[in-house]
Amino acid sequence: MIPGIGTAVNVVTVLLGASLGVLLGNRLPTRTRDVVTDGLGLLTLLIAGTSAMAVLSDDLTDEVGTGAPMLIVLGALLLGGIVGSLLRLESRVEGLGGWLQSRLSGDTGSVERHRFIEGFVVTSLLFCTGPLTILGSLNDGLGNGAEQLYLKAALDGFAAIAFAASFGWGVAASALTVLVVQGSLTLLGLGLGDVLPDAHLAALEATGGLLLVGVALRLLRVREIPVADLLPALLFAPILCELAVALH
Template identity: 80%
Template sequence: MPGIGTAVNVATVLVGAILGRLLGNRLPVRTRDLVTDALGLVTLLIAGTSAMAVLDSDLSARVGDSAPMLIVLGSLVLGGIVGSLLRLEVRVESVGGWLQRRLAGETGSVERHRFIEGFVVSSLLFCTGPLTILGSLNDGLGNGADQLFLKSTLDGFAAIAFAASFGWGVAASAITVVVVQGGLTLVGVLLGDVLPDAQLAAITATGGLLLVGVALRLLRIREIPVADLLPALLIAPTLVALVAALH
């Protein structure tokens, strides 16, 4: 049944957020920061693994050996331009702020920042990985939700760690999961077939670099506006098609 994978994913995020929130109240700040650092390192590992899809043989065969890196670069640059003009990062943060006021009421600036940061970072982590795209599409195509079940397990543990540090903003990210994965599942139902392997590899590699940006935020190295780069996920397969036509 299409959509079951997203439903399970939302449930694990909510349960994980509740457990993390309950646990977080009993942990000192230093411990919560350490948990966030550990999650940032794991996110960096996942990101690196995904980014290696730029070396995929199907992608190289389709566009040539030297083009994949340029495609990913072009996707990020063009996606960043589009996203910044659309002010996606600001809009995502505004949604987080609106949800914080609706769900948690008026709080201090520090607590408000933690809610918004938890919502933004969790939404990006839960919705930009390759399992989100491929799993949701396959679920919509009726090929089963095994990939989303795997993602749900990973997201559940991540939600525990995030909520211990950021609070209820992580639970609010379940709304983003419903919108993004639900929309991709619907696209899968309408498409009737998955994307070609070459285009999927380009999306995976680009998504991996977006996750690097998420990891840098978690590690407090640099506040990269990852939401502004999200259009790159749509531009990547388009560039593959264009370069393949010229190759």
């Protein structure tokens, strides 16, 4: 599959969702939104489980042994969580959204302009700061498929309907942000795919799968896991894999 297709699909779903939301207005029942979100949460669990099974990859076990893969993923999550929480990544992302909204959504004297800008800022942050954005785009570039981005596209399209019903066409403008951010991350994944060995990529995929479990739990409203605080685990996974290879 050609890298970048997932981002293209995501852009299209945001545009279609925003258009439909503008047409529907506030007619979409809250219960319907919740049911669809629950279904997408269950699908996220399925994709997460498939990705996490990379911990049993032959490429990884051949390089580090049968016992080390679990320790690599565990170490990556622990170190990543410590670093992410100390850096307060989750709260910083939320703070960035508040800062941008206050800077760009000031009193312009025009209700429509304010509504457009607020819709653009809020949905740009929603669509581009989540773990699925990073994990999905990197995996797409790494050649692991675009399933995660397809899931994100479905989530974003549905969210765009709801937001556009309130904010109008500013939501559609966030498709440009999606294109720039996810396109850049996909290109980064392409570069990493040429550098990282298969064992390191397997460790990265398994760690990312567990982060997706956190995303699923949030979608299902089971627990609000601060997944952004765990994102540094994606950096530690290949590093710990290299250390395990050296010690094996």
